[in-house]
Amino acid sequence: MKSSAQWLCYLSIRSLHLRTDIYDLSQPDSADGHRYLEEFSEELIRSKFSRSVAEHRDQGVRCKEMVLDFAGQNVSMANQWLHEFVFWAASLATSETRLQLLPAEWFRGSQGSKVLEVIDASVGVPWGAKESDGFGTHFADGYLQAVESVDRKALFESTMAGQNRLLLRFDPRLNSKRIAATRSQRIWAIVQDLAKNGEFSYVTERRQIFVLVRSSVGEEVAEALCVLLECQCSILRLVDLPQDQGLIEEMLIARYQTIIDVNQAVLILPFDLYDFKSQLQYQGTLLDHPHWEAFALMLAHFIARSAQSLVIHFFLHAQYLDVGDDVALISCEGPADQALAQRCLDPVMIHAIQYTSENFLEAGHASRRYYGLLWHHNSVYQSWEVEDFASKDFWGCLTCLAAKKGSSLQIQPMVAYMHVHERPAIDSVNLWHHLLEKRMPPSLIGVNLLVSMPGSGQSYVRFMLELMTGRPTLGVETYYSTKGRSLGDCFPEMGVNRSAEPILWVAHSFFEAKKLVQVPLLKSLVLILRNYASLWLRLKFSPLDTLDDELRHFVEEYLAVLPEQGDEVIIYHEDLRAAEGTLPQDLLTLWDISNLQHDDASRAARIGDLRKIAQSCNESDETCESAACRNIKVVYGKSTHPQRSAPKHIPLENLPEILRLEELLCERRPQAVNSFLLRDAWGSGRLRYCTAEGTAVFADDAMEKKLQME
Numbered sequence: 165m166k167s168s169a170q171w172l173c174y175l176s177i178r179s180l181h182l183r184t185d186i187y188d189l190s191q192p193d194s195a196d197g198h199r200y201l202e203e204f205s206e207e208l209i210r211s212k213f214s215r216s217v218a219e220h221r222d223q224g225v226r227c228k229e230m231v232l233d234f235a236g237q238n239v240s241m242a243n244q245w246l247h248e249f250v251f252w253a254a255s256l257a258t259s260e261t262r263l264q265l266l267p268a269e270w271f272r273g274s275q276g277s278k279v280l281e282v283i284d285a286s287v288g289v290p291w292g293a294k295e296s297d298g299f300g301t302h303f304a305d306g307y308l309q310a311v312e313s314v315d316r317k318a319l320f321e322s323t324m325a326g327q328n329r330l331l332l333r334f335d336p337r338l339n340s341k342r343i344a345a346t347r348s349q350r351i352w353a354i355v356q357d358l359a360k361n362g363e364f365s366y367v368t369e370r371r372q373i374f375v376l377v378r379s380s381v382g383e384e385v386a387e388a389l390c391v392l393l394e395c396q397c398s399i400l401r402l403v404d405l406p407q408d409q410g411l412i413e414e415m416l417i418a419r420y421q422t423i424i425d426v427n428q429a430v431l432i433l434p435f436d437l438y439d440f441k442s443q444l445q446y447q448g449t450l451l452d453h454p455h456w457e458a459f460a461l462m463l464a465h466f467i468a469r470s471a472q473s474l475v476i477h478f479f480l481h482a483q484y485l486d487v488g489d490d491v492a493l494i495s496c497e498g499p500a501d502q503a504l505a506q507r508c509l510d511p512v513m514i515h516a517i518q519y520t521s522e523n524f525l526e527a528g529h530a531s532r533r534y535y536g537l538l539w540h541h542n543s544v545y546q547s548w549e550v551e552d553f554a555s556k557d558f559w560g561c562l563t564c565l566a567a568k569k570g571s572s573l574q575i576q577p578m579v580a581y582m583h584v585h586e587r588p589a590i591d592s593v594n595l596w597h598h599l600l601e602k603r604m605p606p607s608l609i610g611v612n613l614l615v616s617m618p619g620s621g622q623s624y625v626r627f628m629l630e631l632m633t634g635r636p637t638l639g640v641e642t643y644y645s646t647k648g649r650s651l652g653d654c655f656p657e658m659g660v661n662r663s664a665e666p667i668l669w670v671a672h673s674f675f676e677a678k679k680l681v682q683v684p685l686l687k688s689l690v691l692i693l694r695n696y697a698s699l700w701l702r703l704k705f706s707p708l709d710t711l712d713d714e715l716r717h718f719v720e721e722y723l724a725v726l727p728e729q730g731d732e733v734i735i736y737h738e739d740l741r742a743a744e745g746t747l748p749q750d751l752l753t754l755w756d757i758s759n760l761q762h763d764d765a766s767r768a769a770r771i772g773d774l775r776k777i778a779q780s781c782n783e784s785d786e787t788c789e790s791a792a793c794r795n796i797k798v799v800y801g802k803s804t805h806p807q808r809s810a811p812k813h814i815p816l817e818n819l820p821e822i823l824r825l826e827e828l829l830c831e832r833r834p835q836a837v838n839s840f841l842l843r844d845a846w847g848s849g850r851l852r853y854c855t856a857e858g859t860a861v862f863a864d865d866a867m868e869k870k871l872q873m874e
Contacts, residue, residue, distance in 0.1 A: 171225050175253050176233035177245075179203040180216055182225060212685070214326035217252040218316075227256045233266040239279045244487050246286035248330055254291070254311040257303050263292065289334050310334070310496045313508050321603045322454040322492035322511035327529045327682065329491040331514070351381070354435060355388045357550045357577070358478070364579055365393060367474060372396045373429040374420075374467050376460050378436040378451055379403040385435050398423055402450045402460060409596040413466055425471055430464040432457070432477040438512055454492075454511060458534045458599055462592045465537045468584040475538060481547050481578030484518035490528030491516060493575075514575055517545050532679045533605035536644045537592055538582040539679070547578040589786065595643040606643055608681045612755060614670045615677055615725055616692035619702050621740040622670055623792040624799075625692070626651055627777075628747050630660045631770050632757055635667040640680045646787060654788035655777050667755060674724050688754055694737035695846045696722055696829065697814050697822045711821060719828045726836045734840065745771045775800045814848070822848045823862070830854035 174181040182200040200220075204213055232253055237246060257263075265271045270279050284290055291307040310332065323330055359365055373395050375386040383399055390397035398420060405412050416424065434457070437443070446452050450459045457479065464475045482491055492511035516528040525545060532539070553576065598606050616622045626637040630651050639648025648670075652660025671677035683689065700718055739748045745767025747757070778801030781793035797803040814822060826847050829837050834854035842853065850862040 171227045171256075173225075173227035173230045173256055174233065175217075175230070175249070175256075177204075177213075177236045177249070180213070180220075182220065212326070214248065214252055214323070214330070217255055218320070218326065221255045222316075225256055226258050227261050229262045229264070230257060231264045231266055234270065234279075234283075235267050239270065239282050242282055242285035244286070244329060244331070244491075246283050247288070247332070250283065250287050250291055251311060251330060251332055254303050254308055257308060259302065259305060259308060261302055263302050288332065310508060313496070314494055315508075315510060318454060318510045319492065319494070322513065324530060324604045324607050325609070327489070327607060327609075328513075329487050329489045329516075329528075330511075331491045331493045332496060332508075333493060334496050348384075351384050351388060351435075354385055355392060357553075358389060359392055360550075361546075361548055361579060363546065363581075364476065367581070368395060368429055368431065368476070369393045370395065371428040372423065372426055373398075373431055374423075374427055374464075375399045375431045375433060376464060377401055377433050378456070379446075381437060382433045382435040385433055386431075398427075400463075402456065402463075403446060405450055405463075407448075407450060407600060409462070409593060412463065416463075416467065420467075424467055427467060427471050427473050429474040429476055430468045432460050432464055432475070432479075434479055439509055453599070453603060455513070455530065455534070455599060455603075455605060457513065458605060459596070461534055462537065462596060465584060465590075465592070469590070472584055475580075475582040475584055477580045477582070479578055479580070480512070480514045481576050482514050482516050482574065484516040484526045484528065485520070486574070487514075487516050489516055490514065490530040515578065517578065519545070529607065529682065530605060533595075533607075533643075535580070535582070536595070536679045537590060538584065540583060540585075542583055544581045545578060546581070547576050550577055553577070589645040589647055591646045592644060598643065606680055608640070608669055609685045610687045611666070611681075612668045612688045612690070613677060613681055613683075613686050614668055614690045614692065615674060616670075616672065617694065617699055617703075617722060617725055618672050618791070619699055619795075620692040620694040621737050622672070622692060623651075623789075623795040624740055625747065625751070626668070626670060626792065627658075627774060627796065628745075628770065629667055629755070629757075630658055631773055632747075633667050634659060634661050635664045636660055636662050637668040637670060638666045640669055640671045640677050643680065647789070649789060651789055651792055654792070655781065657776070658773070673721065688733065689731065690733045690735060690751065690754070691725055692735050692737065692740070693725070693840060695843075696825065696841065697818075697847045700822070700825055701814070701818060712824070715821065715825055715828055719825065719832055723829070723833050723836065726833065726840060736843070771800075819848060823850070826851045826862075827860045830860040831858040834858045 170184060172183045180200070180202045202216055230253065232249070234246075234249075237249070239246070270276065280292070287307070289304075289307060291304055293302050293304045314332070319330070320326075322328065370393070373390075375390070375397050377383050377386050377399060379401055383401055386397060386399050389395075390399075405415075436451075450456055453459070457477075461475070461477065464477070467473075468475050480493075491514040493514050494508055494511050496508040513530060515531045515534075517531055518526050520526050523541070525543075527535070535543075595606070614622065614625060629635070629637055636650030636652055638650060642648030650660060650662050650666075652658045652662050669677075669681070671681075674683075677683075699722065700715075703718065733750060733754055735748060735751065742748075746752070751757075774796055777793075778796045778799070781796070782788075783790050783794040783797055783803060785793070794803050829841065830851075834856060837851075837854045841847070842851065848862075850864065852861050852863055854860055
């Protein structure tokens with residue numbers, strides 16, 4: 165692509181057009197002379213638009229003329245998307261870029277002034293230089309300089325390649341005169357804010373706790389807090405720790421093992437000045453990282469798991485439904501209404517977390533990865549009001565001003581209470597190394613994903629794929645546990661190139677998958693479905709409360725695998741059994757596997773490989789893929805594992821609970837049951853359909869209704 169400002173650019177909420185020919189910018193659908201065109205669907209607009217613009221900027225694209233088409237956007241009130249739309253457009257502009265705003269009628273007269281006021285409120289400062297008629301002709305020099313001054317590498321890392329939201333805020337307090345109160349006054353004010361949270365005071369008062377802090381500011385807060393709450397505190401400064409996880413854990417065991425064994429809570433405090441560029445002692449430490457909190461949470465988990473104590477994490481918070489994801493907040497000197505050089509600090513993470521129901525929590529992509537080790541149904545995320553919060557920049561939010569008029573974005577403190585339970589399989593070593601190497605959490609974009617409940621045939625698909633392609637398959641839990649490794653790691657005789665790009669990622673629930681995956685950004689999504697009655701009899705436990713409660717819990721897990729997007733490929737367990745030694749043709753085509761793998765000789769050879777593995781593998785070895793070994797032994801060897809297998813036929817004594825199971829399935833998602841689960845020999849064999857209201861209609865009911873009609 166050409167560099168310099170020679171491009172003619174059209175940007176809208178739906179598409180990006182770049183051309184080098186003279187054409188009518190106000191008619192973007194014209195096919196004449198366009199050189200680049202990308203269109204965005206509803207699901208991809210927020211994440212793919214920013215990545216696409218960033219890629220073209222890095223390739224040298226700058227626009228001589230630019231059309232910004234706001235059609236389809238909400239311009240009645242300030243909002244986050246208007247802010248990002250203008251920022252990314254300015255990334256392709258220069259001071260010479262001529263700007264045109266569409267639809268033209270929106271920007272005429274008094275209505276045009278109101279629309280521009282809304283966009284200005286979203287951006288935070290005047291961003292377009294206007295002529296006498298009020299119509300923007302180019303980007304304001306001050307705003308353009310601020311956009312250019314942002315560290316693009318830090319922006320890429322903090323937004324996780326555009327998956328997290330971006331917020332550029334301007335504040336004159338960033339100059340050297342911004343701190344009016346003394347350091348001790350501000351620290352005491354923060355301690356008072358924390359102490360006002362009654363639940364926090366209750367769970368920490370007079371306890372033995374560890375406190376993880378960033379540096380000296382957080383250390384002073386921790387010392388004052390521990391005196392106030394009469395706690396016995398062990399304070400660890402993250403800035404003093406090495407980057408090697410193993411060295412840190414060895415140091416903690418050597419110095420603090422006795423305290424760790426009786427510790428009751430681990431507290432993470434975010435307080436600091438957050439100006440890395442002026443503090444050389446930060447460089448090369450864990451704090452010189454856009455996702456330092458992820459390291460802190462892994463260390464907190466390591467300390468807390470020994471005594472199964474509580475992890476308490478304070479952080480900056482925004483409502484998820486207001487911003488749509490976690491936010492990378494960039495603070496700049498301002499206002500940006502003058503042609504002066506702007507100073508912008510590296511991004512600070514604002515976690516977007518919100519309860520959407522009493523028990524269901526929605527969180528941004530970074531937060532899901534941060535809390536992957538600790539995310540549990542009994543965790544509690546609690547925000548609270550802090551008086552004069554905007555002035556307390558030691559929280560790390562240097563420009564947390566009150567929301568602009570008409571804006572719904574509010575930044576507040578939040579605390580997470582997370583219970584740690586000892587589970588031998590938990591292991592964060594892969595996550596730690598990925599963070600250090602890539603400087604962002606793992607994110608599975610453009611990959612193949614397979615989701616199924618345990619016992620549905622996932623292990624078989626993985627064995628076939630790795631034998632056919634020589635490439636690994638991985639479980640999404642590989643970043644949080646010892647599980648999820650390539651089968652080739654456990655069974656070297658398969659000849660898998662373990663360093664190759666994984667051909668498939670797998671998960672046993674969307675809850676786990678969404679810790680790493682954005683479903684709209686997948687290359688493909690495959691769901692394996694198996695007879696719900698068979699899986700129920702395989703997985704059910706002795707009832708803890710009542711059988712009905714246990715059935716309802718199973719229904720929630722089972723339905724969580726059923727499709728909702730419409731682009732999934734559905735494979736049934738029976739299809740896998742019929743394709744012994746290979747995979748169903750739909751999967752071979754989807755994953756671009758040669759049909760040569762389908763011949764009888766190749767199939768027989770792979771079946772022989774599975775028999776050998778079944779004879780030699782150890783189904784009790786929890787350090788490797790013991791579940792895959794057990795599953796293959798059930799079919800091609802002899803399993804002695806206590807885990808029951810799914811029965812081929814439903815015992816008569818279990819029929820009443822299967823009928824109740826079908827009633828609950830219809831009650832929860834009748835349309836999905838009608839579309840995917842009404843199959844021969846599934847369930848009780850009596851379910852005919854679900855009504856739109858969620859009532860299960862059985863064969864006996866249907867016959868009775870027919871007789872009544874006659």
